[in-house]
Amino acid sequence: MTLSDQVLDHLRAVAGEPEIDGRYEILDEIARGGMGTVYRALDRELGREVALKVSSRPGAATDAEGRLLREARVLARLEHPGLVPVHDVGTLPDGRLFYAMKRVRGSRLDLHFAAEPSIPARLRTFERICETVAFAHAHGVIHRDLKPENVMVGPFGEVLVLDWGVARVRDEGAPPPPAPQDGAPAPGRTAHGTVLGTPGYMAPEQARGEVDRTDERTDVYALGAILYYLLTDAVPPSSGPAEPARRRNPSVPRPLESICAKALADDPDARYPAVQGLSADVSAFLSGRPVTAHREGPLEWTARQALRYRTPLVLIAAYLVMRVALILWRP
Amino acid sequence: MPAPSAEPAAGPFPRTRHSVLEAVRAGDEPGRREAFGALAAAYWKPVYKYVRLRWRRAPPDAEDLTQGFFAAAFEKGFFERFDPSRGRFRTYLRTCLDGFASKERAAARAQKRGGAALHLSLDFGVAEGELRSAPPAPDADLDLYFHREWVRALFEQAVARLRARCVETGRTTPFAVFERYDLDRESDAPTYAELGRELGLPVTQVTNHLSAMRRELRRHLFETLRELCASEDEFRQEARLVLGREP
Numbered sequence: 001m002t003l004s005d006q007v008l009d010h011l012r013a014v015a016g017e018p019e020i021d022g023r024y025e026i027l028d029e030i031a032r033g034g035m036g037t038v039y040r041a042l043d044r045e046l047g048r049e050v051a052l053k054v055s056s057r058p059g060a061a062t063d064a065e066g067r068l069l070r071e072a073r074v075l076a077r078l079e080h081p082g083l084v085p086v087h088d089v090g091t092l093p094d095g096r097l098f099y100a101m102k103r104v105r106g107s108r109l110d111l112h113f114a115a116e117p118s119i120p121a122r123l124r125t126f127e128r129i130c131e132t133v134a135f136a137h138a139h140g141v142i143h144r145d146l147k148p149e150n151v152m153v154g155p156f157g158e159v160l161v162l163d164w165g166v167a168r169v170r171d172e173g174a175p176p177p178p179a180p181q182d183g184a185p186a187p188g189r190t191a192h193g194t195v196l197g198t199p200g201y202m203a204p205e206q207a208r209g210e211v212d213r214t215d216e217r218t219d220v221y222a223l224g225a226i227l228y229y230l231l232t233d234a235v236p237p238s239s240g241p242a243e244p245a246r247r248r249n250p251s252v253p254r255p256l257e258s259i260c261a262k263a264l265a266d267d268p269d270a271r272y273p274a275v276q277g278l279s280a281d282v283s284a285f286l287s288g289r290p291v292t293a294h295r296e297g298p299l300e301w302t303a304r305q306a307l308r309y310r311t312p313l314v315l316i317a318a319y320l321v322m323r324v325a326l327i328l329w330r331p
Numbered sequence: 332m333p334a335p336s337a338e339p340a341a342g343p344f345p346r347t348r349h350s351v352l353e354a355v356r357a358g359d360e361p362g363r364r365e366a367f368g369a370l371a372a373a374y375w376k377p378v379y380k381y382v383r384l385r386w387r388r389a390p391p392d393a394e395d396l397t398q399g400f401f402a403a404a405f406e407k408g409f410f411e412r413f414d415p416s417r418g419r420f421r422t423y424l425r426t427c428l429d430g431f432a433s434k435e436r437a438a439a440r441a442q443k444r445g446g447a448a449l450h451l452s453l454d455f456g457v458a459e460g461e462l463r464s465a466p467p468a469p470d471a472d473l474d475l476y477f478h479r480e481w482v483r484a485l486f487e488q489a490v491a492r493l494r495a496r497c498v499e500t501g502r503t504t505p506f507a508v509f510e511r512y513d514l515d516r517e518s519d520a521p522t523y524a525e526l527g528r529e530l531g532l533p534v535t536q537v538t539n540h541l542s543a544m545r546r547e548l549r550r551h552l553f554e555t556l557r558e559l560c561a562s563e564d565e566f567r568q569e570a571r572l573v574l575g576r577e578p
Contacts, residue, residue, distance in 0.1 A: 001487045001494075002461055007516045008483050011490075014513060015549045016574040025538075032575055056575060 018054045018092045024100065026052070035067050035165050036096075040103060043087070050087060054098040065097045067165040072099040074164045078139055082132030082159050104160055110148035113230060119252075122230045123282055128159040130223060130279035136161075137216045137275060140170035144214060146222035147201040148229060168214060199238035201225040204266050207239070217268040220278055224263025224271070227282075231256060236264060255285050258294035352420060352561045355410050363405075370410065371401050371451050372488060373559050374421075377480035378428060379458045385473050386432045394455045400431050401451055415561035419569065421481055425474075482573055485559075489551040490514070493544065496551075504530065508537055509544035549574075 003011065017026045017039065025042040027049070032038075036055040043050045055068045075086045088100040107115075109125070116122055129151055133143060143150075143164060150163040203221035205213040225236050232249045236242035242264055245257045259281045265271045272278040272293075281291040288308030290296060296304065306313060354366035375397060382393045382400075404410055409427045413420055467476050497506035511526055521529065527537045553570065560566040 001491050002457060003483055003487055003490070003514075004516070005465060007514055008486055010516055011486050011513060011548070012482070012574065014545050015486075015552055017545070019546060019549075037575055056571060 018052070018096060018098065019094055020052075020092060020098075023088075024050070024052060035071075041100070043100065049103045050100045051084075051103045052098050052100050054092065055096050068097050068099065070167070071163075071165040074141055074167045074169065075101070078136055078141060080132055080135045082128065082135070082161055084160055084162065104152050104154075104162070106152040106154035106158075106160070108149055109151035109153055109226070110229070112153040113148065113233070119231065119256075120286060123256075123286055125153060125157065125159060126223075126227060126230055127279055127282055127286075128157075129161060129226065130275050130282070132159060132161045133219055133223065134275040134279065136167075137219070142168045142170070142214060142216060143219050143222070144168055144206065145198060145201075146219055146226065147198050148226060151226075168211075200235035202238070203268070204239075205268060213268065215268070216274055217271045220263050220271045220275055221265075221268075223275060223278060224260055227256075227263060227278075228260050231260065241266070253285070254300065255281075255291045255294040255296070259285070259291055262293040350561055351558050352410065352413060352415075367401065367405050367410075368451070369558060371453075373484050373555070374424060374481065375401070375451065375453050376458045376461070376484050377477050378424075379453075379455060380462050380480055381425070381428065381473065381477045382432060383459075383462060384467065384476065385429070390455065390459050394453075396432055397453070397455075398451060400428055403431060413561060415565055419565055420559065420561055421478070425477055485552065485555055485573065488555050489548055492551040492555070493548050496547070497544075504532070505540040505544050508532070508540040509548075512537075512541055513545070 013029055016037070017029075020026060020041075023043060023045050025044060027040040027042055030038045030040050030051060036053055039052045039054065041050055041052045042048075053068060053071075055065045069089070072086050072089050075083060079085070084101045084104055086099055086101050089098070091097055106112075109129075112125070113122055116125075129146075133146065136143060141164070143161065143166075145163060145166045146161070150161065152160040152162060154160065199207075201222045203214070203218045206218050206221075225242075228234070228236050228242060228245060231245045231252045234248055242260075245252045245260050246254065259278065262281075263271055263278055272281075277292070281293055284291045288304055290304070351366040351369040354362050355370070357363065357366075378400060379393055379397045382388050382396050383390070386393075386396070388396060404427065410420075410424075413423050417423075467473075493509075494506060497503060507530060508526065511529070512520055523534045523537045526532075527534045530537070532540075552574070556569055556573065557566050560569055
């Protein structure tokens with residue numbers, strides 16, 4: 001008996017599938033991570049495709065189970081177009097926990113950016129991410145693991161913020177420390193002194209394991225890192241100050257560099273106090289208005305005004321040119 | 332005493348779910364020999380292929396070295412010295428193999444001596460054929476390659492067990508569904524309806540058989556894996572690496 005690579009991979013996938021009888025039928029695997037595996041499944045009762053997230057080890061007391069349940073609960077309490085709705089939560093016959101959610105279609109933010117070179121277009125996507133995160137903050141939920149891999153962009157530009165398994169809910173106590181995950185990168189819940197998150201996107205206070213200091217500004221830092229990535233196609237360093245965005249990409253406008261620097265400040269007090277502030281500055285930049293993070297000089301002011309009012313200025317200039325031409329041409 | 336066979340379906344495996352590593356240590360000769368047969372069944376193909384690639388041995392040399400390695404392990408008690416607290420058994424086995432292969436003369440002597448103590452019935456032609464038909468990339472990481480081949484051997488054993496069990500219990504139709512849908516992947520997999528027409532079964536029966544066979548395959552995999560691990564902790568870790576889940 002010889003199993004080819006193709007058959008072996010197929011058998012590994014089907015043998016690892018959860019044993020589900022009844023409502024759901026597993027179709028194939030979508031993704032695998034430290035917390036569990038996401039499958040494309042058919043909901044037989046409603047006749048629609050869903051995504052099933054299944055924890056990788058049984059036992060409700062395990063960290064992966066706790067995080068999965070936590071994520072399902074967080075998503076269930078937040079209803080927003082930028083968040084994936086949860087349809088069902090349950091336990092498999094083998095004891096593992098799962099939840100069913102809307103099947104998400106689209107591409108990951110980093111892949112979306114790779115296919116979208118226009119900075120204004122990228123910034124509009126970024127604004128939608130900010131809106132979703134701001135909504136979660138308004139409901140007391142801090143994501144704590146924002147990064148391009150955790151954001152999906154749909155075919156019509158809609159944004160979905162995923163992976164809320166390490167989120168902190170303000171009115172709940174500090175979550176227990178996570179158990180190490182085999183072969184999985186670090187993201188996980190955070191207890192005091194336990195460093196979890198994703199290097200490059202993790203705020204300094206989070207990197208130091210200072211759970212009590214993680215708040216909305218922790219997500220502001222991560223959004224600043226996403227903005228930095230959006231502008232330079234590079235991830236900020238995991239420690240120490242990030243190189244100014246314009247040094248990596250000289251075409252980045254100075255106001256955007258300043259917005260980035262403010263969001264990525266080491267000291268949480270020096271950052272935007274809320275995501276709305278960051279988002280408002282990005283919107284101001286896009287519409288040619290001054291941004292709070294940047295003090296502009298007279299030349300910059302003039303250039304911005306010229307850019308902002310370029311259409312009426314061009315019309316006035318064209319009118320004046322025509323008038324002069326008519327005067328000169330008149331016999 | 333007949334030579335232990337390492338062919339998966341030939342039935343040399345211990346019938347309990349205990350670790351074969353415990354049986355190797357247990358001391359009684361028949362049990363120890365049987366346990367060695369089980370270990371060899373899981374590891375001989377990865378060992379042979381690894382020797383061919385890592386130690387660049389020609390097929391006859393690699394065959395001798397593979398036989399010699401298991402013989403020396405049996406004679407000198409390599410596997411009895413494994414300490415589960417220091418890592419995985421398969422990593423330990425590969426370290427032993429590297430040490431053994433690096434001592435060429437000792438390996439040859441051990442092979443001659445060990446040949447009398449333990450000679451396995453191994454079909455090296457099959458392993459060589461697999462190596463030739465699907466060689467790894469020239470720059471492949473041989474540690475990962477060894478692991479992959481070990482996983483392949485594990486699945487081959489589990490499928491062989493499943494097949495033997497189905498034949499034993501007269502469940503040829505469920506196995507035929509599994510074989511056609513999950514093992515015959517060279518061409519596009521048939522739809523459930525096509526498979527149902529082919530085998531004269533309703534679609535629901537096809538999906539039920541497939542689901543039952545996969546469940547049973549999973550059980551055989553976990554059993555085989557449990558036998559090859561020295562501790563519950565190692566078993567759970569290996570299960571997560573192989574299947575991405577625990578039993």
